[in-house]
Amino acid sequence: MNKKKLVxxxxxxxxxxxxxxxxxxxxxxxxxLTYNAVDSIIVGRYIGANALAALGAASPVMNVLLFLIIGICLGMSVLMGRFFGEQDFTKLKRVVSTSFIAGGVFTLVLVALGFLFSKTILLFLNIPLAILDDATTYLQIIFIGLVFTFIYHIYASTLRSMGNSKASLYFLIASALLNVVLDLLFVVV
Structure with missing residues (x-):
């Protein structure tokens, strides 16, 4: 590890x-916060009320999944921060690699199950049949995106456990701007 970059x-x-x-x-x-706001504004303005309702119907499930992944990554970062603080880089490397592997496998299982059972989950939540297909499609896209969500959060948690909170902010700013551009491209155009 480059000791000059450590905090x-x-x-x-x-x-x-x-x-x-x-x-x-x-x-x-x-x-x-801009992610959901931009999605809602663009979908509501350019696609319509049913699409906006589908997005809103899938949001609670999406939030639970997001909080689950964030919680797992934060939990893993506690050990990372401990070993970093102790300057025990051998254990730190082991915890980081184990976190990536265990969290990655968990996320892939979650993605596979969620993708297959998206419609069932939404039916369980009593989503109106008029928006069920759109909400299912949106939720399946969210499940696929969980892979990237995990990658971001495990890297961000690792960096934060070592005292670096700026690097994840730069990536978050770039991804929020990219979200706006891609929303406009795929929804409007």
Missing amino acids: DMTRGPIVPQIIHFTLPLIIGNFFV
């Missing part, structure tokens, strides 16, 4: 370090 939050004044660490997290939350 040691155990030395120096704590308040500036906390501000320096949390400010990118707060800004990042703003960009996370």
Whole structure:
């Protein structure tokens, strides 16, 4: 590991370090909120009310999945942060690789099951039949996207566990802007 790029939050004044660490997290939350807002605005404006209702119907399932993946990644980062703080890079590397493998396998199983049972999940939630097909398609796309969601969150959690909260913010800004462009391209055009 390049020791020049590592952030040691155990030395120096704590308040500036906390501000320096949390400010990118707060800004990042703003960009996370833009995902659903932009999707809703573009779908509602250019496709119609049923498509917007389908998007809204799939949102609770999507949020549960997102929180599940974020929770798993944050849980894994606790061990990463511990071993990083102890400067035990052998254990840190083992935890990082185990996290990637275990989390990746879990995500792939979740994607496969979710993709196959999307319609069943939505029927269980009493989604109106008029929007069921659109909501199922949207939810299946969300399930496929969980692979990329996991990759982002495991990398971001790993970096944050080592004191770097800026790198994930830059990626989040770029992906939020890309989301707007791709929404316009695939929905409007």
